Amino acid sequence: xxxxxxxxxxxxxxxxFGEPGSAxxxxxxxxxxxxxxxxxxxxxxxxxxxxxxxxxxxxxxGTPDLPSRLQGPSTSHxxxxxxxxxxxxxxxxxxxxxxxxxxxxxxxxxxxxxVLVGAIAGYFGRWxxxxxxxxxxxxxxxxxxLLAVIVAAALGANLRNTIIAIAVSWWPWYARQVRSQVLSxxxxxxxxxxxxxxxxxxxxxxxxxxxxxxxxxxxxxxxxLGAAVLTAAGLSFVGLGPRPPTADWGVMxxxxxxxxxxxxxxxxxxxxxxxxxxALAFNLMGDVIRxxxxxxxxxxx
Numbered sequence: 677x678x679x680x681x682x683x684x685x686x687x688x689x690x691x692x693f694g695e696p697g698s699a700x701x702x703x704x705x706x707x708x709x710x711x712x713x714x715x716x717x718x719x720x721x722x723x724x725x726x727x728x729x730x731x732x733x734x735x736x737x738g739t740p741d742l743p744s745r746l747q748g749p750s751t752s753h754x755x756x757x758x759x760x761x762x763x764x765x766x767x768x769x770x771x772x773x774x775x776x777x778x779x780x781x782x783x784x785x786x787x788x789x790x791v792l793v794g795a796i797a798g799y800f801g802r803w804x805x806x807x808x809x810x811x812x813x814x815x816x817x818x819x820x821x822l823l824a825v826i827v828a829a830a831l832g833a834n835l836r837n838t839i840i841a842i843a844v845s846w847w848p849w850y851a852r853q854v855r856s857q858v859l860s861x862x863x864x865x866x867x868x869x870x871x872x873x874x875x876x877x878x879x880x881x882x883x884x885x886x887x888x889x890x891x892x893x894x895x896x897x898x899x900x901l902g903a904a905v906l907t908a909a910g911l912s913f914v915g916l917g918p919r920p921p922t923a924d925w926g927v928m929x930x931x932x933x934x935x936x937x938x939x940x941x942x943x944x945x946x947x948x949x950x951x952x953x954x955a956l957a958f959n960l961m962g963d964v965i966r967x968x969x970x971x972x973x974x975x976x977x
Contacts, residue, residue, distance in 0.1 A: 706967075708960050708964055711960070712960035713957075713961060716957045720772075722768075722772050726766070732762070732763035735763045738923070739762070741757070742760065748942065756946075758931065758943045759932075768923075768928075768946060768950055771950070772954075774908075774922060775951075782843045785840070786849075787893060787897055790846075791850055791854050791889075791893060795858050795886050797809055797851070797855050798855040798856070799880075805855075812848040815844070815847075816849075820846060823844065823845040824845045824907060825914070827840065828911055833919055838911055838912075841911065842904060846904075853892055854893065861885050861889060866884065867885065870884060895962055895969065902958030903959075905925075905955050912930065913929055925950055928943055928947035929944045932947065
């Protein structure tokens with residue numbers, strides 16, 4: 677490995693940033709893509725390093741400090757304090773952990789379930805496709821947010837149930853997306869070739885069909901991370917998210933909405949800004965990924 681890098685100085689750079697003309701290389705050339713990635717990296721680092729980035733880590737975890745309640749932004753509390761005297765910046769950093777855990781958990785579950793259901797339905801067709809798609813249609817008959825509220829209310833308000841509630845309402849979209857891809861892929865010569873030599877169906881689905889059907893899924897999943905942050909904040913706002921004292925951006929907005937009228941805008945205001953920036957960054961990243969991986973958009977069709 678050392679010899680390869682020394683004899684080819686561009687090897688490491690190409691490994692990190694991609695070959696010229698590749699999707700990774702084109703993404704790096706997009707200012708919006710880099711901005712979105714930077715915002716997401718900033719929030720991710722803030723979530724990861726939250727206990728070390730603020731002297732009020734205990735308050736970030738929920739410990740109140742009543743003598744300091746409702747102080748405006750200052751040198752001691754850069755973003756002010758909430759109605760329990762907790763540092764708003766600390767709550768935002770710890771809330772970023774909650775938001776990212778929910779977003780990643782929701783998308784992972786929805787993608788895994790949706791991809792498996794869509795791949796099986798599209799590959800086998802006939803009655804298998806009919807049964808699985810009718811189940812999918814049943815879930816799609818409910819507005820996603822309404823279904824998430826119903827499931828969260830039935831399961832109870834906590835972090836795990838928030839993830840499950842949102843994932844239950846989202847997997848059908850991935851199932852539909854993958855099924856349409858697999859219906860085309862199963863007729864391709866490379867799939868028919870492995871069928872002809874007797875490769876078991878489950879191996880064909882896992883090794884050959886699903887990997888070739890995933891390109892649009894990655895784009896959708898990236899954008900859905902932002903939508904998951906918004907949906908989770910909405911559930912928390914109505915009391916169906918993580919329970920106090922867990923730091924959560926939606927709970928911060930719910931607790932601070934009445935304070936806005938009396939001039940203490942910073943509790944809800946900064947939480948709203950954090951939600952907006954995170955969701956916007958994920959949406960922008962999804963749009964850029966779609967553009968750089970689309971053959972027609974890049975003249976490769």
